[in-house]
Amino acid sequence: MPSRPGIRRLIVAVAIAIAATASAMLPSLSAAAHGFSTVVYVDASAPSDDTVRTELGLEYDLLVVSVADQEDAPQFFEDGMDVFQTGDEASALNAHADEIVQYVTERFAVSAGGRPCEPTPVGEIGVTQRKGVPYAVLTLDHSCAGSSAHEIRSELFPDSEEYVTGTVTVVEYDLDGASGSAALDRDAPVFTTEQPLLERFGHFFVLGAEHLLFGIDHILFLLALIVGSRRLRDVVLAATSFTVAHSVTFILAALGIVSAPAAIVEPIIALSIAVVAMWYLWRIRHDRRTHEPERPGRFGLTRADWGRLAVVFGFGLMHGLGFAGAFGIDEPFSWQLLSSLLVFNVGIEAVQIAIIAAVFPLLALLRRREPMLALGVGGLVAAGVAVTGLVWFVQRVLGV
Structure with missing residues (x-):
């Protein structure tokens, strides 16, 4: 079994490899956040x-x-x-x-x-x-x-x-x-x-799963949530807030009750990625300056926790419009399509849960064994995600 220093060197090597790969991919990611599809x-x-x-x-x-x-x-x-x-x-x-x-x-x-x-x-x-x-x-x-x-x-x-x-x-x-x-x-x-009905619904489920899996901006938003969550409860609450929010606007868009042009929705989605990632960086700086974590209040949540949930919920509303925009849902009361779109939404949630289940336990293990290294890796990932989100925001505002 490798020694503790050996494990540490292995973790450092993996972290450096991940950072180098992310840096190399950044230009292509910023050019293809959603890709060209129709x-x-x-x-x-x-x-x-x-x-x-x-x-x-x-x-x-x-x-x-x-x-x-x-x-x-x-x-x-x-x-x-x-x-x-x-x-x-x-x-x-x-x-x-x-x-x-x-x-x-x-x-x-x-x-x-x-x-x-x-x-x-x-x-x-x-x-x-x-x-x-x-x-x-x-x-x-x-x-x-x-x-x-x-x-x-x-x-x-x-x-x-x-x-x-x-x-x-x-x-x-x-x-x-x-x-x-x-x-x-x-x-x-x-x-x-x-x-058969199940076959048709199954296809919409796969489309929803693929939309989140290959929609790099939504993946990065989720990654920023995971990295910024210290406890399992934190990521569960954040993911639930995000799910509830985007499901609300997704369904309202399908019913023709709310709508927003892609020229507004897509830049805000990009900005949300940067804001959620920078929130984590701000928390790191705040804790280092005060040397004392904020005391929890109602439901065991700090004011910063409540603020984060509010931000995630607000941006989740915009992500819901983005998911709806994947199928151009802009016709009032599309009842025939609604049930299929709900299955599409379930596909999105399935991938979201799978990503959390795969990434958060590894991050928690790293924090337990190598807390300083975990802090550095988390900060590096958050910084990369924030920069990517800001690049996408500028590109989408300028229409490039």
Whole structure:
């Protein structure tokens, strides 16, 4: 068994390696806090027994770039970018409607009873706003030979086009005597009305888990909470405060009761990471200056503890809007989507609990065996997280 000095040297080596890796990753992390991804929205209904109508919402600038590249239509790119965010985007879309329909129908399809349905565009292509950016609205009528077991396949904006990564298509449907919602992505591009409820919910659960796991800003916020918690009770209370707060705004956003533009939400989320990390650094400095920890009050919490919980709760409200923004929840009273989004939220919580369960015991062990080293490592991590949060805040405010 290694000696105590040997264990100490091993811990120091690991801490240095972690710090070096984090420093090397910082530039790439600040450029890819959420990465470049998109959500396609589909509303599917059956106006007649042999027709399925789909209304597709597609991010405008991404649609222009993808269609112009795939269909070799440089004029569409020029026309589309000239009117981007001017309020006149529909003119460019309808001038190049044939190219758009061809691009979409090659990657989005409806079938019935295993037979493909024939798509036909309906009316002009419209424009709406989602998440503060223009979305093209394309309506298609799909003529189907059969009237049962409808299937929807979406492979729009694939990773292979190299413009975005991880496109999700959210489908709200009222077909075959059933209504509900489904989410399609690269790994599961097909939905059928015969799909079991648990399978659909399971997919939303995985999407929620992946959103937290690969949403680096939310991970860093959680890491700042863990590092700044001295006792298990502290991290449980902080995580509970965060969970309650983001669940409230997540659900209210899904019901269309509250909303906020991404231009406000995303910078505040970045700022929250820095503030929570700097709170821990302030506590270290405060304790060193006073040489005496603050005496606990009601419920065994100090004023600083209550202040931290209030800050976490406030920022948790903004994180909830950020989670809601992952699916562009901005339509009032999206009841069909609400149950699926609650499962999405459960997926977020599952990963949050798993991270706390994995990281906090290791940190507690380090504090018990090497308190000074744990203090240094915690301060180093908190400082790195704070700097990253501030970099993201400036980038998001400036829109870079």
